[in-house]
Amino acid sequence: MWKFVGAAALSLLLLFSPAAQSDDYPSKPIKLVVPFAPGGSVDIVARILSQRLSEDLGQSVVVENRAGAGGNIGFEAVAKAKPDGYTLGMASSTLAVNVSLYRSIGYDPLKDFAPISLVAMQPNVLMVNPSLPVKSVTELIAYAKANPGKLNFGSSGIGASQHLAAEMFKSRTGIEMIHVPYKGGGPAMADLVAGRIQLMFETIPNSLPYIQSGQLRALAVTVEERSGQLPDVPTVAEAGLAGFVSRGWLGVMAPAGTPQSIIDKMNAAVHKAVADPAITKRLVDLGLRIKLSTPAEFSAFIAREVADFRTLIADAKIPVE
CATH class of the missing domain: 3.40.190.150 (Bordetella uptake gene, domain 1)
Incomplete structure (x- = not known):
């Protein structure tokens, strides 16, 4: 048994x-x-x-x-x-x-x-409202240093990937910008297109229609290689900020x-x-x-x-x- x-x-x-x-x-x-x-x-x-x-x-x-x-x-x-x-x-x-x-x-x-x-x-893409007189990452850094605290950047909220990408950008360049958090990426993008904020890091799919229509100007993508959807847009590293990766x-x-x-x-x-x-x-x-x-x-x-x-x-x- x-x-x-x-x-x-x-x-x-x-x-x-x-x-x-x-x-x-x-x-x-x-x-x-x-x-x-x-x-x-x-x-x-x-x-x-x-x-x-x-x-x-x-x-x-x-x-x-x-x-x-x-x-x-x-x-x-x-x-x-x-x-x-x-x-x-x-x-x-x-x-x-x-x-x-x-x-x-x-x-x-x-x-x-x-x-x-x-x-x-x-990856994210760094974009600016076309009214901002910059066409490259180098020009953006120079403009921000000449106008400390006058640029506002948006994000979908505190701690979002767009916010942290911008904070890394600030840290690496020594520029001063003001963070404007929104309740979602949609409202932030709307204010960027309207010119109420001047720049933003955002995912490529959410940004592409605005870039293709000319409503926003893409300056750089935030990873090691260019995006197949934005082949003419350099990486941040190519644009002069070596080693910058945020995704x-x-x-x-x-x-x-x-x-x-x-x-x-x-x-x-x-x-x-x-x-x-x-x-x-x-x-x-x-x-x-x-x-x-x-x-x-x-x-x-x-x-x-x-x-x-x-x-x-x-x-x-x-x-x-």
Whole structure:
């Protein structure tokens, strides 16, 4: 009898072991949490990925928007979810920023997640209202130094990638500009076009119609290589500010404690999805640069981003909420 009980217990242990769970993973729908409202870049990329992942995995990957508190509500929901691979999250640069912007966020970006893979980098473009008498980054710096504190730059809010890109630009050049935060990128862009603010860093897809129509003047893109959508616009480094790189990023993560076999399976699935030419084109058309990684590389990348943003936010004296 004891042999029978022992064998049964061993069978149960094997059945519920991480290896056994991952062998038939996924066996039910997967929830992909987006920490922001529908319609933004993080949400759009999540929906592009979820459709292809559903096809490849044979189970539905359902996007769930958990917006609020600058992304903290959604990130916390992922951090506290059961680590079984059935709740995943879309990570973004906001994950690395918020730990330095908020006194309490309900999660640790370095300890509470199991990174799966980077997906893409999201460059910004530096634009000015055409009424500003500058046509290059060098001329902008010279104008700002000659008119300290007279230039206003907009962003979609304190700590947003546009805001931090401008703060980095200020730090690297020694110029003085006034930050005007808005409740979203749309209102900020409207005021930039109207001339109520003079310049702004913004994602390429949101900026392109205004640049192409001549309503705004593009001076530079903020990554190492020129954008295929703006081939005639130099990088900030090409424009004279060597080493300047500022971009957002997107990736996929799971709660800490998720079995490594599941992390590896999802890493392979994400890579396969993004490698599909149709998916690649959709992401590139959004102004993104494909950047895949191993789980270990993504983990190390997040750690560097947390440290870099902490330094930038402290140096810029951005208030903690």
